[in-house]
Amino acid sequence: MPDPVAPSAQPFSPASASDYLPGPQLRALQLSRLQATVARAYERVPLFRERCEQHGVTPAAIQGLDDLRHLPFTVKDDLRETYPFGLFASPREEIVRLHASSGTTGKPIVVAYTHDDLAVWSEVVARTLSACGVHPGDTVQNAFGYGLFTGGLGAHYGAERLGATVIPISGGNTERQMMVMRDLGVTTLCATPSYFLHLLERAHAAGLDWPNLPLRVGVFGAEPWTEAMRQRIERESGIRAYDIYGLSEIIGPGVGSECCAQQGLHIFEDHFYPEIIDPATGEPLPDGEEGELVLTTLSKQAMPMIRYRTRDITAIIPEPCDCGRTLRRIQRIGRRSDDMFIIRGINVFPAQVETALLAVEGTLPHYQITLARQGSLDQMEVAVEVTESVLSDTVGGMEALRKRLADALEHVIGLRVGVRLAEPQSLPRSEGKAKRVIDNREG
Amino acid sequence: MKFKQLSLFLENQPAHLKQPCQILADAGINIRTLSLADADQFGILRLIVADWERAKRVLEEAGCAVRVDDVVGLEVPDERGGMAHVLSVLERGGHNVLYTYAFTFGTASRAVLFMRFEDPDAAIDTLQGGGITVLEPTRWLAVSG
Helix, strand or coil, X not given: CCCCCCHHHCCCCHHHCHHHCCHHHHHHHHHHHHHHHHHHHHHHCHHHHXXXXXXXXXXXXXXXXHHHHHCCCECHHXXXXXXXXXXXXXXXXXXXXXXXXXXXXXXCCEEEEEHHHHHHHHHHHHHHHHHCCCCCCCEEEECCCCCCCHHHHXXXXXXXXXXXXXXXXXXXXXXXXXXXXXXXXXXXXXXXHHHHHHHHHHHHHHCCCHHHCCCCEEEECCCCCCHHHHHHHHHHHCCEEEEEEEECCXXXXXEEECCCCCCCEEECCCCEEEEEECCCCCCECCCCCEEEEEEEECCCCCCCCCCEEEEEEEEEECCCCCCCCCCCEECCCCEEHHHCEEEXXXXXXXXXXXXXXXXXXXXXXXEEEEEXXXXXXXXXXXXXXXCHHHCCCCXXXXXXXXXXXXXXXXXXXXXXXXXXXXXXXXXXXXXCCCCCEEECCCC | CEEEEEEEEXXXXXXXXXXXXXXXXXXXXXXXXXXXXXXXXXXXXXEEECCHHHHHHHHHHCCCCEEEEEEEEEEXXXXXXXXXXXXXXXXXXXXXXXXXXEEECCCCCEEEEEEEECXXXXXXXXXXXXXXXXXXXXXXXXXXX
């Protein structure tokens, strides 16, 4: 006798997931979902309708995926200004979950989910874990924070949906994390990469024997990390470390994930449509070019996001992946367009400055960028703190260092900029995000 | 036979020279001699102190970056041709002086020179071979302390 079961109760099968849809079929699915999402938002979200009217577009303008470019962007401030419920597209009684950002700067933002949204979320996180080599029957220690943050519950329901055993330990309490990892046969850890590095350091001291642990996979996200960090994690712990991508405004974790190839992150583009734009002009860029990632949700009900500007800088990798997934990939994200500034028509990121300083000195010194206007010309100066390893006892030695730094910066940025050597500990430091760029230009 | 010289990077701004000197004063460390090399935007302060390891530690604890180099101290008669004689000995040995600083002590008719070389050990051999008094750091720092 067939049992009427909810779709989410059926066993999850990665092979039947939409990761492998042939291109034309995927594009057709995206277009029909996009048209439905735009119509829903237009009908139910006053801010979106107003913006469309200002732009002179209606949902009927969406005849193909390329027509997305005619629609207005959504930015984080839109969520703040309509706080708490202004962008909801479902009646309150259909909303079964709310999450919120911590709101360290100004108002927090609130995001909402219907039953179906939660089912989609679980599915994309299950596909994330599957792409990272996690299987039904694996034991997942979930050290993402549980609560208003989307990381903990997002990973939790995704792991259950996959058919893994979840240990909902949340973040913190390193001793207990290590005990659980050792005693409960944990094969997979979900955490921020920096927390895992902390665990790694503490575990060595506590005598935790990495090679003899069953831990095999690390699923790392919620903060940017580097390829160098991955190599250190994999070398010291013997696990495979995967980068995942997500943001609460779109759904939480589950927007994109690396696969066994570890060459970029597949976007689950049957649910989230990616575009890359020039952050200065807003114009879409072709696949392969670097710019700001813009995401449009294709199936979200409670809170559809149309052309949400993530501020994350990346490029779409159009080439097919070795793993066989047909989903397009993005490059690993290392910088944000918030940090970008323009000098004499050139887009500059602090990350580029860091690359140059690192190339000269071997380690990254503390630095600060100051922009000023002299006459009609913009000037950029990079102040770099002198450290013991680069200190010379001659003026000639220090001038040579200054020239090497200026040459390296010119090579990376394409512009000759001023370099000022500064005393150690003399540049301002701030909690968390250091204030790297001081813009003294007027207007 | 070599002195440990401490070098500090300073920005060319008011009160920036005083700060490390005050740190050493507060730690009870006497600066035996110093020189300051100046460029447009910055300077390099070079110091000779009796207890260089402790001086380095207190300066680093106060946030300074400190470099340590070997320099050679020597003594010459405080009279016409004293410096020229030293330099001609060095020239014969083919030693390039990277920089030097000199001072006289009280009423004694002797001058003390500190010199930095690429190869201080070879320079010491040449100087001693040329009959020039090379100072022994421990004794000199103790006696003139």
